[in-house]
Amino acid sequence: MDYAQPSVIDSLLSDSERKAPELFHALVASEGQERESCAIALADVLGNPGEFAFYFNCTEDQRLIRSFHLLRVFSENVELLVHRTWVNEADEKPKEMLLEDVSIFIQDYRDGKMAFAFRRFVNIAKAVPSLLFGSAGRAPDFLEYAFRIDPKFGLFFWYVGELDKQLRQNEGIKNVEELHKIETLLGAYVLSCF
Secondary structure, eight states: OOOOOHHHHHHHSOTTGGGHHHHHHHHHHOOHHHHHHHHHHHHHHHSSTTSGGGGTSSOHHHHHHHHHHHHHHHHHHHHHHHHHHOOSGGGHHHHHHHHHHHHHHHHHHHTTOHHHHHHHHHHHHHHHHHHHHGGGGGSTTHHHHHHHHOHHHHHHHHHHHHHHHHHHOOTTOTTHHHHHHHHHHHHHHHHHHO
């Protein structure tokens, strides 16, 4: 899922969608309120404009309730996708494992275990193309295929690829736990928009 011809991708994106890499890098480089603003701006590009701010423009108590609600919606969406996709008896074990991963991801996020929640979210998001497209979702050129289907869809999987890179290299990132919390919530939000 890591190959995409830049010239092809660029031709498929709108001007605002082309800002996604810049917004992502600003999100990673910033902290606090600035980081939240970058996340909201990136969510406006990846998802439905104006909706992600709902999870930040509120009191701390409301933020917690709203984020847990979003994670529940994310969990339900993934569960529906899994049940729709895997129908054969041979698919039961992978299905059970993914559903267990979703459950553990939600619990880790709720418990504030961001490093674990982040890693598990990335793995869940990387499994989605296979759920949707079977073996084509595991092809090296899937990212380009996703961009051709829908630029926002492609941008989401580009985003997941960037998060996957962070799993291997996060040295020098300021307040990485805060970043992982925001990135995970942003990813769950975008996936819930599809």
